[in-house]
Amino acid sequence: MIRQLVPESVCLACRGCCRFGEPDSCWSPALLSEEVEMLVRKNIPPLLITKEKRVRLLPASQEALYLCPFLEGAKNACKIYAFRPFECxxxxxxxxxxxxxxxxxxxxxxxxxxxxxxxxxxxxxxxxxxxxxxxxxxxxxxxxxxxxxxxxxxxxxxxxxxx
Ligand code: SF4
Known part of the structure; x- marks a missing residue:
């Protein structure tokens, strides 16, 4: 794990990350090959990983945005924080x-x-x-x-x- 620069309290209060303007945004998480294997071992549905080794973004229900499927919207937190991708x-x-x-x-x-x-x-x-x-x-x-x-x-x- 990489030590984080941004304090957790600042991250959790900001609603900028993990939301993207396009379904194939270059800002969406790209996955190391070993992370693809790890996520599959953790029973993450394969549909959530694209063939380009990226997290598949899902359209938001109420905004013109695409969301990381691992974003827990109510808490504004990452559901897989303990093993989130290297890029994240x-x-x-x-x-x-x-x-x-x-x-x-x-x-x-x-x-x-x-x-x-x-x-x-x-x-x-x-x-x-x-x-x-x-x-x-x-x-x-x-x-x-x-x-x-x-x-x-x-x-x-x-x-x-x-x-
Ligand atoms: S994996 Fe977690 S930290 Fe990374 S974009 Fe998705 S919700 Fe955000």
Missing amino acids: QLYPFLLNRAGKDVYLALDTQCPYAEEHAHDAALREYARALAGLLMQAPLIGSLRTNLHLIQAYPGVLDLHQLKI
Whole structure:
């Protein structure tokens, strides 16, 4: 598990995450191959995982949004928090492709990330996180799951990663 940057109380009070504008949004959780296997072992219905190794989003009943099926709306909490995908643990950081380069990037659409983007504590957290991603076993896992590296619009590139 990756130590979280955003305090839990802030996350639970925000209704930004886990909701998406399109059913095939690039922001929806992409899954490591080993996570697909793990979710199947935990009896998660296979229909909730797409062939592109993403969580299948479901249309919201009252809003023009698509929701992660693991979002417990009333509590605004993740039903699989203890074994949530690596990408969800990483957020508000992302693996961003910029041309041939890959960066650990920050999504400043997250209100906490926007407010603290230039804080020394956040920058130190990002430096440590970039180091962690470059170590085994994570680096090996990322190199075999290149679908997690995407071109995200509007993110703030922080550290180049040699993946
Ligand atoms: S798996 Fe959990 S944390 Fe990740 S998008 Fe779904 S509800 Fe949110």
